[in-house]
Amino acid sequence: MFDYSFHWRAAFKALPDMLAGAWVTFETAALSMVFGVLIALLLTLMRQGKNPALRGFAATWISIARNTPSLFQIYILYFGLGAFGLHVSSWIALLAGITFNNAGYLAENFRGGLKAVPDTQLRAARSLGMSAPQAYRLIVIPQLLRVVFYPLTNQMVWAVLMTSMGVIVGLNDDLTGVTQDYNVKTFRTFEFFALAAALYYLIAKAIVAVARLLAWRLFRY
Amino acid sequence: MFSTSLTWNDLQFLLQGAWVTILLTLASIAIGTLMGVVCGLLRALLPRATLPLAWLLDVFRSVPLLIQFVLFNAFKSIAGLNISAFSVACVVLGIYAAAFCTEIVRSGVLSVPLNLRRASRSLGLSYTQDLRYIVLPMATRVAFPGWLNLVLSVMKDTALVMWIGIVELLRASQTIVTRIQEPLLVLCIAGLIYYVMSLVVARLGARLESRWQEND
Numbered sequence: 001m002f003d004y005s006f007h008w009r010a011a012f013k014a015l016p017d018m019l020a021g022a023w024v025t026f027e028t029a030a031l032s033m034v035f036g037v038l039i040a041l042l043l044t045l046m047r048q049g050k051n052p053a054l055r056g057f058a059a060t061w062i063s064i065a066r067n068t069p070s071l072f073q074i075y076i077l078y079f080g081l082g083a084f085g086l087h088v089s090s091w092i093a094l095l096a097g098i099t100f101n102n103a104g105y106l107a108e109n110f111r112g113g114l115k116a117v118p119d120t121q122l123r124a125a126r127s128l129g130m131s132a133p134q135a136y137r138l139i140v141i142p143q144l145l146r147v148v149f150y151p152l153t154n155q156m157v158w159a160v161l162m163t164s165m166g167v168i169v170g171l172n173d174d175l176t177g178v179t180q181d182y183n184v185k186t187f188r189t190f191e192f193f194a195l196a197a198a199l200y201y202l203i204a205k206a207i208v209a210v211a212r213l214l215a216w217r218l219f220r221y
Numbered sequence: 222m223f224s225t226s227l228t229w230n231d232l233q234f235l236l237q238g239a240w241v242t243i244l245l246t247l248a249s250i251a252i253g254t255l256m257g258v259v260c261g262l263l264r265a266l267l268p269r270a271t272l273p274l275a276w277l278l279d280v281f282r283s284v285p286l287l288i289q290f291v292l293f294n295a296f297k298s299i300a301g302l303n304i305s306a307f308s309v310a311c312v313v314l315g316i317y318a319a320a321f322c323t324e325i326v327r328s329g330v331l332s333v334p335l336n337l338r339r340a341s342r343s344l345g346l347s348y349t350q351d352l353r354y355i356v357l358p359m360a361t362r363v364a365f366p367g368w369l370n371l372v373l374s375v376m377k378d379t380a381l382v383m384w385i386g387i388v389e390l391l392r393a394s395q396t397i398v399t400r401i402q403e404p405l406l407v408l409c410i411a412g413l414i415y416y417v418m419s420l421v422v423a424r425l426g427a428r429l430e431s432r433w434q435e436n437d
């Protein structure tokens with residue numbers, strides 16, 4: 001049945017390059033998470049506000065991000081922006097696409113998290129003499145963070161997995177891109193991609209482990 | 222400004238792609254749900270013995286789907302299996318869906334209070350009767366929203382099968398873009414089709430969910 005000899009040595013020789021690619025992958029995912037959280041907070045605020053235009057904007061963003069494939073979102077940023085004469089690099093398109101996607105999903109998580117923080121907490125903080133920003137910063141956000149911490153970790157893992165789509169729009173220095181480069185040169189598809197899969201698995205597990213440690217340290221009380 | 226070289230045939234081509242997307246989703250969800258229900262029940266009822274199963278399924282959730290497609294496709298050629306790219310996509314997506322479905326089913330089964338099951342057993346129901354008449358109906362209601370989310374996410378993930386050469390909605394739009402060079406318009410139409418498809422599924426699911434809740 002197996003008329004094929006595996007050549008793992010070639011794959012292991014490429015390991016240093018792939019590790020460098022893994023770092024790019026991780027960086028991209030982390031950046032997209034940072035921007036994603038910021039935008040998601042903004043979107044949540046917009047949704048809470050009274051201005052109908054801002055509410056509509058936030059609702060549109062969230063529903064598009066959640067109802068279309070993330071690959072489509074990357075595509076439209078990469079190819080679609082070209083129609084306006086904006087030619088972005090594939091890395092920027094990937095980062096923007098994942099950030100867009102993250103922000104949409106996280107905004108929904110934050111909404112759930114805000115619901116979990118009782119209204120009375122905010123009122124109590126205000127009646128203790130805190131200003132609204134103070135009450136949000138010192139009372140609401142820390143409690144919110146506890147509720148959304150697990151979804152945040154999950155989203156971070158998702159972001160790492162999503163960066164693998166960069167190769168479809170021609171990115172060649174992240175983990176999948178490097179793997180694909182070697183694959184094209186050597187045609188040892190199975191070996192290289194198996195190694196990449198192992199690396200992705202390790203990254204995902206490392207993120208979950210670090211998040212557990214952090215949660216243990218942060219939410220001790 | 223509003224002239225376009227998009228023809229009626231192109232639109233039909235896109236719709237054909239959408240049909241492939243729907244078929245893929247249905248097939249992989251069917252595989253995933255079947256496997257997921259079995260594995261989920263096993264995970265919930267025998268948590269210790271099936272721990273290795275959990276580790277195995279965890280791998281499918283922690284490796285990008287794109288890489289799973291490529292790996293399985295390469296494996297197919299290595300093992301000399303003579304199956305189409307479409308079946309490869311179905312199998313990979315099916316296992317991927319099963320990995321998530323297992324967790325959904327497991328949490329659904331575990332959400333049924335143990336006291337309730339003890340009560341049913343002391344009323345004289347056998348173990349299988351208890352599973353069939355008490356646990357199953359209650360777990361289904363808890364698991365259904367999660368399962369619906371899974372259907373939606375699998376439908377979106379089918380976009381990735383273009384990498385192994387299946388012409389689904391996104392690949393079809395790409396083909397048209399290459400010909401008529403109007404990426405924004407064509408991609409917007411493709412996006413609209415995706416959006417409508419997920420909206421329909423979500424609405425149907427919400428209606429079903431509310432109908433179930435009437436009897437509670």
